[in-house]
Amino acid sequence: MTDFRLTPAVADAFPDTLVALVTADGLRCREPWPRTVAALEDLERRLADGTWQPADETDPLIEAWHTAYRSFGTNPRRVRPSVDALGRRFAKKGTLPRVNPAVDAYNAVSVRYGLPAGAFDLDHVTGGVEIRRADGTETFTPLGEPGTVENPRPGEIVYADTTGALTRHWNHRDAHRTRVTEDSGHVVFVLETLHAPRDGHLLKAAAEELRGLLAPHCEQTAVDHLGPAEPLVTV
Numbered sequence: 001m002t003d004f005r006l007t008p009a010v011a012d013a014f015p016d017t018l019v020a021l022v023t024a025d026g027l028r029c030r031e032p033w034p035r036t037v038a039a040l041e042d043l044e045r046r047l048a049d050g051t052w053q054p055a056d057e058t059d060p061l062i063e064a065w066h067t068a069y070r071s072f073g074t075n076p077r078r079v080r081p082s083v084d085a086l087g088r089r090f091a092k093k094g095t096l097p098r099v100n101p102a103v104d105a106y107n108a109v110s111v112r113y114g115l116p117a118g119a120f121d122l123d124h125v126t127g128g129v130e131i132r133r134a135d136g137t138e139t140f141t142p143l144g145e146p147g148t149v150e151n152p153r154p155g156e157i158v159y160a161d162t163t164g165a166l167t168r169h170w171n172h173r174d175a176h177r178t179r180v181t182e183d184s185g186h187v188v189f190v191l192e193t194l195h196a197p198r199d200g201h202l203l204k205a206a207a208e209e210l211r212g213l214l215a216p217h218c219e220q221t222a223v224d225h226l227g228p229a230e231p232l233v234t235v
Contacts, residue, residue, distance in 0.1 A: 005130045028218060
């Protein structure tokens, strides 16, 4: 079991934060995931025929994250929130990346709902996970760059376990150590909003859609919500 905690400093600065934690146990990423393939292809088809566009920085969903990034000293046009970067790439290329079924599932849900999404292989997480301000001593190895070591800036918001930072700039990029691969069996997927009163219904719908994509390919799923009213959740 792994504790996830929203620290008081983050809750006070962003009091309407709500995080959905979608846990999948016994995940099977080496089998076909036809519903996820269909979800990706549907989004690509709708983008191509002009009936849908991913949210961009003019959308309140993305604008809120840009404002948050600036508050802790990050320029969101140079270092973009994950959903913003994914949507821009999708709009330019016309296709979503294919990584593995689990990653493809949360990417599809992220861009469809305009919400940042990520995931951690819980078998590679040490101790509990906190959403907190970095003190600058944490180490971070970016996804896909196993030979690189960075240090978040003091005050930057990160997910961190007892070994180091699991994200940079809140949700800009995940760590290589806890990446989700085809062999990951115990994974928590994360969806986030900064405006629960306005967008909480979107977050809950997105979490249930992601759970529906995962459920046929794992032994068990669960959805929990983390926020100032419930700052500690065990998954």
